[in-house]
Amino acid sequence: MATHLAAVATGKDQPFEIQDRQTRMPGPGELLIGVKSIALNSIDYKCRDTGFAVASFPAVMGSDVGGVVLKAGTNVPSTFKPGTRVSAFAPAFFQRCAPDYGAFQQKVIIPARNVTPIPDTISFNEAATMPMAVVTTWSGWWTIGLPRNTAFSPSDKQGMLVWGGSSSVGSMVVQSAKLLGFTVYATASAKNHEYVKSLGADRVFDHKDPSVEQSMIDAAKGDGLTFQYGYDAVGALQSCQNILKELKGSGPAHLASATPLMPGSPTTDGIDTKFVVASLEEEEQAEQFSFWMNVWLKEKLEKNEIVPSPKIQVVEGGLHGINKGLAILKAGVSCTKLVIEI
Structure with missing residues (x-):
């Protein structure tokens, strides 16, 4: 079975370790995304440091992805054919950091409702800055x-x-x-x-x-x-x-x-x-994400009515740089989004 690299949390308050993981194929309504860029959020180090929203370890965290559709499961709109460049919200928080669903890896499973195609004018780094902010x-x-x-x-x-x-x-x-x-x-x-x-x-x-x-x-x-x-x-x-x-x-x-x-x-x-919280009722939450990501964000990017924000700072090292990036974020940044390039 194919494998890919992931930054894995092996226990509470432990630094991420880079490990091989088996690449799961997407199920109904899901996409397999090849990750190109990951934006960091404060909830990432809170989950790592305290075990918040973690059902069990090992776990994979992270939410903000810029990448490419590798494979689509059944019941997925034709919009998301392989090769489509996307901005995507990985559902690590809602899946209690189950490893398949966290952004901190080279390939991640994401529901199609959490994904929007991006224009060619938007870079992968810019795409990664938007999902958590929009949601x-x-x-x-x-x-x-x-x-x-x-x-x-x-x-x-x-x-x-x-x-x-x-x-x-x-x-x-x-x-x-x-x-x-x-x-x-x-x-x-x-x-x-x-x-x-x-x-x-x-x-x-x-x-x-x-x-x-x-x-x-x-x-x-x-x-x-x-x-x-x-x-x-x-x-x-x-x-x-x-x-x-x-x-x-x-x-x-x-x-x-x-x-x-x-x-x-x-x-x-x-x-x-x-x-601030999304609906916890499954069907209503699915409809919310579909509107926010499949409709609103897609339309606003196509019309150039919103721009990725704030300013991007790339943290070097790829997956190996996530621990460093979260330390920078924890210390405090201003008008800056920290991004990891894969």
Whole structure:
């Protein structure tokens, strides 16, 4: 049987080891993807270090893939014929890091609903930056009840608060919110303001400014905006809640949190704060991913209405570089997506 190389977690809080794995053929609704690029996410080192979302070891982690379809299982759309260049969300988290489904390997099994073809203008590295960001963005909209067909115009004066606009998720949230018709207020370090504006933010504020909350409130009132929705991409719940409380108008405001809500997390009257998560009901989740990846991302890339973001930093070493890359990520990066080339 054919084999391929994988970065395997052999136990909790252990570095990945490069091992040979048997290459499984795709089943119904699945694709075998030849991995060309992998983007790293914070959940990757959390799973490795703590065993979070790991059913058992050995395990293979990772979610973000740019690659090529090698083989399609039955009941797969003809869109995904062998040779198709794709951006794909490997379902490691949802499969409890079962080895066949993690991105950290040369070949990976991914449901076709989690995959979108990419134009020739998109590189494999760029393709790898998008899946987790798209899934997390749209999981947030679903979690807080924002309809897919939302289509405001500037005259509606509907604002969207995005805290962490230069982060991987935040940069996609900014683009998505703008496409839904919101006037987007985002935060970022001062050095990243122009970049976040280039993604569609109407105003960008320095999150390190002690008066940032009041500055955003004053600007929004001056612009005549109402903020009924917000997205906290990096973990600034109290600031987000304070701003939304002042700007929500009548009725509640809804805040999506990309970081888990813990006992003692701040709460504010009139602000419905929820942790971002896709549906856990199998059929509904399948429909969600199909829309997010097969429809929305495909259409937006074809129309050049979104761009891969944020900026890419390649970590050398291929699969051998994943441990180093996760150490860099754990130490902290700004407006940067770390990518491994296979």
